[in-house]
Amino acid sequence: MKKILILSTALCGMAYAANAEVVVLSWGGSYGGAQTEAHLKPFTAKTGIPTTMTDSDNPATPIKAQVEAGNVTVDVASVEYADAIRLCDEGLLEPIDINSLPAGADGTPAAEDFLAGAVTDCGVSTDIWANIFAYDSTKFSGDAAPKTVADFFDLEKFPGKRGLKKGAKAVLEFALLGDGVPASEVYATLSTPEGVDRAFAKLDTIKKDVVWWEAGAQPPQLLADGEVAMTTAYNGRIFNAVITEGKPFSIIWDGQIYENEMYVIPKGAPHMEDALEFVKYATSTEGLRAQAQYISYGPARKSALKDELLFNDGKTVMGPHLPTAPENMTNALESNFEFWVDKDAELNERFNAWLASN
Structure with a gap:
């Protein structure tokens, strides 16, 4: 028994x-x-x-x-x-x-x-998926709307706060793209001390106007609340805000950083x-x-x-809304996993020190 x-x-x-x-x-x-x-x-x-x-x-x-x-x-x-x-x-x-x-x-x-x-x-x-940037089309429209990654960093032509993810990954690459580095040369540039300095120097130009975000749900909310005029974001979060909630947001695919x-x-x-x-x-x-x-x-x-x-x-x-749509890949950068496996700790330490400095 x-x-x-x-x-x-x-x-x-x-x-x-x-x-x-x-x-x-x-x-x-x-x-x-x-x-x-x-x-x-x-x-x-x-x-x-x-x-x-x-x-x-x-x-x-x-x-x-x-x-x-x-x-x-x-x-x-x-x-x-x-x-x-x-x-x-x-x-x-x-x-x-x-x-x-x-x-x-x-x-x-x-x-x-x-x-x-x-x-x-x-x-x-x-x-x-992709890191992109998006803007509120009620604030910018027509010929006065941003069109390139460089426009994200142009506070004079496109005034207003900017949303950026609080971390080194995709932010440093985005900064170099915004500074005119071709997508094919971003990681070679970022692999040098001079390239890292260049990325942080570009971020310096907007630092006082940045609202930092950490969770994917935050960028659409920052736009909706009017806290930022444009922000980096995960493309799917912006798409859903537009399609399911009717938000007046537009995605800029220039300078997108995509990965699995x-x-x-x-x-x-x-x-x-x-x-x-x-x-x-x-x-x-x-x-x-x-x-x-x-x-x-x-x-x-x-x-x-x-x-x-x-x-x-x-x-x-869905085709035109996917990162892999041909028309969205013109100036796209594939995130380099090998680079970030090697450099994540080092560059985030530098990023956090930069964030804490005046």
């Missing part, structure tokens, strides 16, 4: 583990909402595995802390590309075999279906098998197309790009 009871208890435990809640850590706002609608809800409906979404201003930070403390409460996290590489190199993420991922809807093997670089040793791309966003599984995730099943579903052709119908970030699979994508309003064609 005792053995039967122990076996029964063990089986119940296994059943519970198989159906325990998968916790997904993401960025909140319209992005987290898109993942909830496109990934979490349909995954649960299809598999019966419960899922829940939780938010962070930067999911890489709590993931690192949890794994190092041996107290992991998250099963899947959405992190920037450089963070996926760095955390993997530090042994803080579970490896993901590309051959374990589902083939495309057209039967193309995952290794051939994903865009170049979209799958790493420990991460799978959920989308291609990645789903990763923290080392020691409590529901490892279910977490991997979630990643497989979310990054399938079906999952990637679904997300692109809720926010204007480009799918990272070729099979997800074969047919026209519509926003979930059923009428807005």
Whole structure:
């Protein structure tokens, strides 16, 4: 009887583990909402595995802390590309075999279906997103509206406060682009002490007029509240504010900085098998197309790009709103993950010291 009871208890435990809640850590706002609608809800409906979404201003930070403390409460996290590489190199993420991922809807093997670089040793791309800048079209319009990244730094011609993300990444590159450095030369320039000095000198020209933001939901709110005349932002956040809330915002694609966003599984995730099943579903052709119908970030699979994508309003064609649209790539910069894996700590230390100085 005792053995039967122990076996029964063990089986119940296994059943519970198989159906325990998968916790997904993401960025909140319209992005987290898109993942909830496109990934979490349909995954649960299809598999019966419960899922829940939780938010962070930067999911890489709590993931690192949890794994190092041996107290992991998250099963899947959405992190920037450089963070996926760095955390993997530090042994803080579970490896993901590309051959374990589902083939495309057209039967193309995952290794051939994903865009170049979209799958790493420990991460799978959920989308291609961009840092852009946007302005309030009630303040600037027609020929008097900004058109280039250089205009962001022109306080005389385009007066008003500026919103910038509080951190070195994408801000230093943006400053060099605004100072006339061609996209093809940005990282070579930023790899030199003189290039770093040049970036900070450009930021000096607007420093007194900057409102710093940290969470992706803040830039649209800063524009809506009139606290800034223009701001850098994640393109999908501005798109959603325009399409779903009717905000009078315009995106400038000149000088956009784009990269892959990645789903990763923290080392020691409590529901490892279910977490991997979630990643497989979310990054399938079906999952990637679904997300692109809720926010204007480009799918990272070729099979997800074969047919026209519509926003979930059923009428807005998403193609022109994606970072990867040809017309949006004229002066685009791909974020260099290798650069930021190597330089993140050093340049953020310099950035924080600069921020604290007069």
